Amino acid sequence: AQSVSQHNHHVILSEAASLELGCNYSYGGTVNLFWYVQYPGQHLQLLLKYFSGDPLVKGIKGFEAEFIKSKFSFNLRKPSVQWSDTAEYFCAAAGNKLTFGGGTRVLVKP
Amino acid sequence: SQTIHQWPATLVQPVGSPLSLECTVEGTSNPNLYWYRQAAGRGLQLLFYSVGIGQISSEVPQNLSASRPQDRQFILSSKKLLLSDSGFYLCAWGAEGYNEQFFGPGTRLTVL
16 A cells, blocks of 8 residues: 655754654655655645656755655755744645545744 | 545544545546555555545444545545554545655644
8 A cells, every 4th residue: 555654753953954744654656756845834835746767856935855756755855944944744645536635734943 | 637625634633433534636637546544653554545536445344435436536434443543644646557656735634
């Protein structure tokens, strides 16, 4: 069965620190990968996506993610976080259906 | 541009009462529509999806049902709510397949 796992449930860090959120998926076929973000009180919105091509994907607000096929991973990164990056982040994989990970709550301290 | 609406935004209902949550999409035709429940630490659980009017697929057996009476309208219902139905319900639409989806603002349901 298709599944997505996010390694950290909660992350707390200070402004200007670097962020990396882990995501692993299990699916044997071609898969599209996504990171969604939900800021406090706002809609779930797309941060970035990977369909094919360059495995390093640039998204909005300085985020990027790297698809490593051999590791079934799609980790999200940001070199220097801001207080406004406080949110919940969801990794998702679309193989035969769109499956979400459990989410990671990120708190950035000013 | 496409927009997706959900109402109500919040709802408090007694156990055993019926439920009807509505979702409508504007600016697109024949969208795939989805109902999810979001629980803390458990991500988004797909409840139902629909590829067309009257076509409903259920992902998880439970106390809820879904209907699609019109192309851009998706309704989540229950005849008798349980305490365990409390949660945050999200509607989403996608253009085709199981790729990028766009989410509504959600409904916070509390069953007392």
